Amino acid sequence: MKHLTVDRRGYPVIATVDRNPKEGNFRSISERRKLALATFDWCAVCGLPFGDELRWQMDFQEGALPETVISGEAPVHEVCSLYAAQVCPYLFSPRSRLGDEARKGTVRDEVVRFAGFESTYAVFAQESGLQPGIYTLYFEHRGEADEFSHREAGEIRDRFAEA
Template identity: 30%
Template structure:
């Protein structure tokens, strides 16, 4: 599915664009007037965490559930826990912040890496602490991704990174290809109108 055929949340429509027309998420750093999609900007991420702003559109997330897109291994762990009737809590922190449901459904479909199991990373996103050692050019997303809703999030802003943990799964939307979420995105946008 082409990114320009996916309905865009109004708050994403006003985001800056890269030369191809992709909207640039709020936490994406810029270098030489080019967004660095594989990386996360420390100050922008810290601001989003502290002020409860969506990491995609940079607008306030109301109290209540937050969403994020997860890859194959975390999607599998969440699915297994839910199928066994066990709670899921990610004990390992992540650098990826939360967002609105519509923004994360949208991101899952337009980000080539998140959208398809055979997609490969175009850039490295290594951090000095090895938290992102697996995020290297050519890495494959793998089977099943998911858009996951959580009751809330916790965060820590350290001297070098912003870390997130997510509490209590409230919605689990797995996908092989993210276009499976198109109807959910349309319904979410219709409800917001």
């Protein structure tokens, strides 16, 4: 993360965060930046190439994953997913993008699962259900090769230290 610019609090501004010439806006994800990352097969957190590494996604489905998984979040390296899982809850303010009326009162599932895929098979745009006329990118992944789940922050910290 040392190659990323930092905000006034010292947090690295991840690759998908919207920004202006002075600072990043952690309340806004840039669809243009997501498209650029997808084009070059780069990580949504650190902005570096995947190479032979798996493309990780947070997943809320129960049971076995289907052959193809579609997500509105851009893929990340495993270590980047673990980093984001630890810092993202602290970066959002009460006025963050998740604080809208459609998602008010939503609570994250007790168990959070991450899945690692061999490839991002396709990227496509779809109209937002919350903001008509606004299109967001979705990522289709295939070839699940690894996964892990966690209930507590300590489990993430331990796996992050190993990664």
